[in-house]
Amino acid sequence: MPFQFPQTGKKTRRKSGAYLTLQTARYTTEAAAFDARHGTYLLKDPAEPDGYTMGRRSQKTPPTAGRGTQDIGDMLQRPMAPKMATPAERTPASPDEGEQHGAGLEISTAPQATESLAGQDTQTPATKQDIADLLMEMRRMHAADINLIKSEMQAMTARTRATEEDILDLQREVREIKDTCYHMQAAQSTLITRLDQTEDRNRRTNLKLRGIPDTIDSSELPHYLRRLIATLLPSAQAKKLVLDGCFRIRKARQAPTDAPQDVIIRCHSVTDKIKLLTAVRGKTR
Template identity: 30%
Template sequence: MEQDSGPATRQDIRRLQEFIAEELARNTRALTAEVQVIGTRTARLEERAEAFTDTCNTLAHHAETLATRVETLEEALEDLSNRSRRNNVRLRGLPESVTSDALDATLTGIMKKLLPALPPARYLIDRIHRTLGVRKGQNAPPRDVVARLHYYSTREALLRTARDQQVEYEDGQLLFYQDLAPSTLAKRREWRVVTELLRSHDMRYSWGFPFRILVHKDGRTYSCTHLYRAQDFLRQLGLEVPDAIAQLTPPSSLPRLSRDWSPAGD
């Protein structure tokens, strides 16, 4: 079949224009439909992202609220534990050769030497025992002895006297401590850098509740509740801040999500 190689007629050109116009219209309709579908899906995704953002931020707020409440409950539990130990005294260094049956009489004898002015009734011990656990080998230090004294005033006098003078038993040194909750002891150990600095400058300190450290200087009382705040605390006392304290930062809050987009069509 021979191809027509003659020039295009007006009719040919019109048909070509109609064909191109139809193709453009068809493609435009297809693209418009796809854009509408994508727009609808994008709007739904934005709505879901907005809901997820609000939910995440709400959960972060609830988590921080719960963390605060847990901290409050832990402080209350710690206080109850310490109150239950209020009349207790912890004795360290008493040889294991002192049997359980002899602990009461032994501590009573020690108290009579340290506090000879007390009436005999004031030496009353409600209960006494060694700390739980197995001693690790014959050369391991003896287990601590925990005693509950009937009178709080006797316990205070015993700790005060033992702090000011050396106490010995069978050529070994005895140490008397408060019997505190493990959580309280752990917190105090974290403050060792600060307490050692205070002692090196002959600054006497005490502990308060809720947990805080108290220092009396020049008729004023300075206190600090958290270790990361100790920088300002030490500066107020005129002390140089150790590097270990200077590097501490406040705990960061949970991150919040932001809406960094504009809804489709804006």
């Protein structure tokens, strides 16, 4: 009787292409050996160009190698694709499936590992001399760039140092200018004080008033003088009159003992002084 492919009672999970190819090759090899022993041969089914089915046993033809046997031999000699099955495809889904396909797993994993190792391109490991030569070559390649960067860094460093020195010089000059300004402000204050004193002593715009009682305090003296000027001049002229200051002076030596101290009025302009003198002379006349 012709060889029959073994059938399993349960549905198995779909396997990878490499696994199915190995299983098909195994069953086909066993079929060819079986038919060779029993004097049968395989015929290729024209309805299935990619697969092989069992042919009928012929009682009239001698046990010679047919076309199907030659195709099987060619297929067995053809190299298989080095495709490794994934861990999910290798591991069975359940213990029953693992027992049913244990032989298939052993056949599929060993050749696949052999094919994958044979397909790898092994290389000789690099030695220390090779690594040193590679480093020297890289240094030669980047030597020009490194030298350029070094020169630029040196130029930038020199410029930075020159800038720092200029900043220090500017700081020293600023300190000197600050000291000079401080001394000039002090001298200006001194000059202003002396100018005020000189103007106070100047008699061109000053008027001396006598007979003002000493009971009037110095703080009330400007208001008293304003009222006095209002009695001498008309209201319009009295409002326009500007006094820069007023103060008391010491008594003259020939002045009586009970006489009050004289008061000096400093007018803002000579015109104001003349107006006051004219008003006083008119009153006395």
